[in-house]
Amino acid sequence: MKILVIEDNESVASMIEMFFAKEGIDGEFIMDGLEGYARAKEGEWDCLIVDWMLPGMDGVTICRKLRQENETVPIIMLTAKDSESDQVLGLEMGADDYVTKPFSPLALMARIKAVTRRYNPQKLDANMIETSHFKMDKSTREVYLDGMPISNLTPKEFDLLYHFLQHPRQVFSREQLLESVWGYQFYGDDRTVDVHIKRLRNKIGSKDRDFFQTVWGVGYKFEESPSGNEK
Known part of the structure; x- marks a missing residue:
């Protein structure tokens, strides 16, 4: 993992670097936002860990600019800001x-594993979902809506959409989605789900x-019938 x-x-940074060494992770560390932004675009990364407050360019700007450029690398924000509005x-x-x-470090590692979870490319058929509007390939991370490719989904947006396509019309609470899609149990992070649903709706x-x-008071459901399976 890079x-x-x-x-x-x-x-x-030193704490993360020592933990990466124990986990066998190839980490590169940069202390300036502008330099980090440039490096993020240059390399092939499994994940970016970006501090909120940085000299040169803050972490939120780095994240926004990368997404505007359709960079889909998973991004984890590190922040001392614990207010809900800042996190959102x-x-x-x-x-x-x-x-x-x-x-x-263990908590950070759990988040890294959750956002970088990859799938076995040898299981192509098992990774394919096709519905009346969507076609998704989990092994190649490709998604099509009515035959048109959708290339601007972040890794977690892709995972969330894939999960809903696997379970059409099933209602999920935010806590269930966090555990199934993000890979960790609910610890007050339910706004994460709301924001990702909003972004998927926009895209x-x-x-x-x-x-x-x-579904008020419960959570969300995806309303679409898989083609050929249900009417």
């Missing part, structure tokens, strides 16, 4: 997850067609 860490706090802002700008300082929906239905 991870770029953009973090200007030397003690935090980071997710709105395209981060897949966030970790609030101070944090344990694949329209004012006349909303695939995601809010």
Whole structure:
């Protein structure tokens, strides 16, 4: 696993670097936002870990610019800002997850594994889903809506859509989605789900067609019948 860490706090960077060494992760560490942004575009990364407050360019701007350029690498924001509005802002700008300082290396590793989860490319048929509107290939990370490719989904948006396509019309709570899609149990992060649903609605929906239905007091469901299986 190859991870770029953009973090200007030397003690935090050193802690992450030591943990990466134990886990066998190839980490590159940069302390300046502008330099980190340029490096993020240059390399092939499994994940970016980006601090919120950085010299040169802040982490939210880095995240926003990368998403505007259709970079789909998973991004985890590190932040000392623990207010809900700050966390939602980071997710709105395209981060897949966030970790609030101070944090344990084990907690960070759990988030890294969750956002970088990859699938066995040899199981092509098992990774294919085709419905009346969508076609998704989990092994190649390709998704088509009515035959047109959708290339601007982040890794976690792809995983969330895939999960819903696997379970059409089934209602999921935010806690269930966090556990199934993000890979960790609910610890007060339910706004993460809301933000990702909103982004998916903006990317694949329209004012006349909303695939995601809010079930008030419960969660969300995806309303579409798989082609050839249900009428």
